[in-house]
Amino acid sequence: MALENLCGRVAWIFEDEDFDVDQIVGVKNIKIKDPAELGRLCLSAEDPDFAQKVMPGDLLIGNHNFGYGHPHYPPMIGMRHLGIAGVIAESFAPGYWRGEIAMGFPQVVCPGILGAVSRWDEIEVDWAAGRLRNITTKTELPIEPLSEGDRQMLEAGGIVGYLHARDREEAET
Amino acid sequence: MGYTIAEKILARASGQKTVRAGDELRVRPDFVIAYDFPGYTDVIFRQMEDEFGIERVADPQRFALFIDHMVPATTTQEEELHEITRSWGAKNDVPVYEGKGIGHQVAAELGYATPGAFVLHFDGHISQLGTFGTLAIGVRRHLLEAFVKERIKFKVPETTRIDLTGRLQPGVTARDVFHHIVRVLGPRACRGTVMELGGDAISAMSLESRQTITCLAMFTGAITAIINPDEKALDYIRPRQRLDIAPLSSDPDAVYAARHTIDVTALEPVAVIPPSPANTRDLSEVAGTEVQVGYLGSCASGRVEDLALAADVLEGRKVKDGFKLYVIPTSKEIMEKAAEQGILTRLIAAGAFVSSSSCDYCFGRMGVMRTGQRAVSTGTLNVRGRMGSPDSEIFIVNAAAVAAAAIEGRITDPRPYLTGAGHGA
Numbered sequence: 001m002a003l004e005n006l007c008g009r010v011a012w013i014f015e016d017e018d019f020d021v022d023q024i025v026g027v028k029n030i031k032i033k034d035p036a037e038l039g040r041l042c043l044s045a046e047d048p049d050f051a052q053k054v055m056p057g058d059l060l061i062g063n064h065n066f067g068y069g070h071p072h073y074p075p076m077i078g079m080r081h082l083g084i085a086g087v088i089a090e091s092f093a094p095g096y097w098r099g100e101i102a103m104g105f106p107q108v109v110c111p112g113i114l115g116a117v118s119r120w121d122e123i124e125v126d127w128a129a130g131r132l133r134n135i136t137t138k139t140e141l142p143i144e145p146l147s148e149g150d151r152q153m154l155e156a157g158g159i160v161g162y163l164h165a166r167d168r169e170e171a172e173t
Numbered sequence: 174m175g176y177t178i179a180e181k182i183l184a185r186a187s188g189q190k191t192v193r194a195g196d197e198l199r200v201r202p203d204f205v206i207a208y209d210f211p212g213y214t215d216v217i218f219r220q221m222e223d224e225f226g227i228e229r230v231a232d233p234q235r236f237a238l239f240i241d242h243m244v245p246a247t248t249t250q251e252e253e254l255h256e257i258t259r260s261w262g263a264k265n266d267v268p269v270y271e272g273k274g275i276g277h278q279v280a281a282e283l284g285y286a287t288p289g290a291f292v293l294h295f296d297g298h299i300s301q302l303g304t305f306g307t308l309a310i311g312v313r314r315h316l317l318e319a320f321v322k323e324r325i326k327f328k329v330p331e332t333t334r335i336d337l338t339g340r341l342q343p344g345v346t347a348r349d350v351f352h353h354i355v356r357v358l359g360p361r362a363c364r365g366t367v368m369e370l371g372g373d374a375i376s377a378m379s380l381e382s383r384q385t386i387t388c389l390a391m392f393t394g395a396i397t398a399i400i401n402p403d404e405k406a407l408d409y410i411r412p413r414q415r416l417d418i419a420p421l422s423s424d425p426d427a428v429y430a431a432r433h434t435i436d437v438t439a440l441e442p443v444a445v446i447p448p449s450p451a452n453t454r455d456l457s458e459v460a461g462t463e464v465q466v467g468y469l470g471s472c473a474s475g476r477v478e479d480l481a482l483a484a485d486v487l488e489g490r491k492v493k494d495g496f497k498l499y500v501i502p503t504s505k506e507i508m509e510k511a512a513e514q515g516i517l518t519r520l521i522a523a524g525a526f527v528s529s530s531s532c533d534y535c536f537g538r539m540g541v542m543r544t545g546q547r548a549v550s551t552g553t554l555n556v557r558g559r560m561g562s563p564d565s566e567i568f569i570v571n572a573a574a575v576a577a578a579a580i581e582g583r584i585t586d587p588r589p590y591l592t593g594a595g596h597g598a
Binding site: 027 | 220313395396559
């Protein structure tokens with residue numbers, strides 16, 4: 001099974017290095033569980049219409065060490081509810097990375113991404129080619145390959161699907 | 174070329190002769206640990222049964238559960254969550270530790286920190302088992318794999334070596350050292366790698382101090398921290414360790430992603446300025462800032478030496494009227510030692526609120542702040558809202574500085590209190 005390419009607009013660029021994702025919904029909302037409510041809260045302090053502007057398939061861009069600190073799941077639960085299909089960053093904090101990959105949420109390391117996109121550019125992540133294409137500006141950058149385990153986790157849609165796939169694989173051997 | 178301790182542990186746990194950073198392995202964790210928390214343990218238990226038909230784990234002694242958050246329970250839902258954990262443990266013959274303290278510390282006391290062992294948790298502060306030469310990693314929801322499968326797929330990480338040299342000045346602690354590492358090397362110095370610590374300053378440090386530093390590894394971007402076990406570590410852990418395996422250490426010619434050396438001799442007490450754990454300054458830069466709350470505790474700090482240092486600062490003095498000083502020893506064992514040594518009596522006499530071990534003061538479930546308040550804290554983190562209102566602030570400082578601020582109601586250098594030359598003492 002091959003990973004589907006990510007194709008969408010740049011919905012937001014997080015310019016801060018070492019960005020703490022809890023700020024996306026605000027720490028006071030971090031215990032909320034309802035995805036729709038979390039979606040409405042996403043970046044509402046920065047752009048009150050963010051939730052209305054996002055379309056399914058849109059992507060987020062991050063700087064270095066995206067997800068630093070004590071990351072929690074609700075911010076990206078909200079983002080996925082809005083249709084955000086993945087995050088592309090210069091680099092990621094390992095705890096955040098592992099947690100979101102286990103949720104089946106694509107995360108892409110793309111050195112140079114911050115200088116290569118503007119908000120609402122159309123971009124595409126081509127996993128097989130190992131490239132990120134900016135369709136709007138007709139430029140492209142290499143992306144870092146996923147480890148085998150991370151790729152399988154994303155292909156299976158997260159940890160539960162991945163473990164079922166392991167069950168099937170082990171039953172065949 | 175030689176191998177790092179992390180490579181050697183993962184070779185052992187995967188049944189291979191040698192492995193190198195970058196290899197993707199099937200590794201059998203020696204221990205799988207969790208504390209009960211909504212969205213983690215309750216979900217894992219349910220998914221094991223509903224998704225994978227697992228009614229009992231095959232090897233219960235590999236697993237350990239701790240009840241340390243939401244202690245004591247304040248709602249029926251919290252108590253119900255604890256009961257789910259207790260009954261799952263009883264059904265599976267998996268030990269559930271309750272009333273013993275913060276699990277990351279108790280895991281060392283109970284010997285899960287076996288040198289050479291590979292340990293998984295969902296929470297990254299389990300890194301502190303690295304004090305004893307254990308490779309302990311927090312993998313968040315990926316932990317489900319270790320509950321469902323005997324082996325997990327795991328990529329061998331690279332290692333960043335940090336040597337600490339020189340001698341700490343009185344009143345400067347391991348807590349200052351860790352945040353100084355972040356200040357000097359940056360919050361992603363060890364990103365995605367194992368932070369391996371060594372050098373004469375580490376050798377001279379107590380195990381408690383080493384636990385403080387290894388606990389906080391995630392704020393350098395590291396996936397965990399580890400120290401090659403020396404006699405000090407082995408003397409503590411040998412009578413407690415749960416597996417009969419040989420300790421492992423990095424080879425002198427091991428391959429590292431990077432090497433750094435930091436001299437700590439000139440280090441002064443630091444403060445980590447809200448709202449980021451990456452924001453270390455000399456404490457003197459924020460001296461005079463008014464604070465109303467102090468927290469001495471957590472899995473990072475709150476051990477006997479921290480409590481003793483705070484008691485020394487408070488000796489013959491009182492917590493300022495209106496100031497709330499919460500002292501929560503990291504474990505029951507630590508609390509008993511501090512009681513035997515008279516430390517708790519001194520803290521109580523000075524006006525501290527002292528309570529049994531719990532994680533709850535660290536994440537704003539107990540002792541919460543209202544809007545506009547500021548705390549000095551030895552908790553793990555200083556992000557906005559961590560200890561109450563999103564419009565309250567947390568300055569992370571060492572145990573002595575928490576006590577000194579409790580006396581004055583403002584951030585102050587604790588060292589004069591320790592030399593008997595206290596301000597207005």
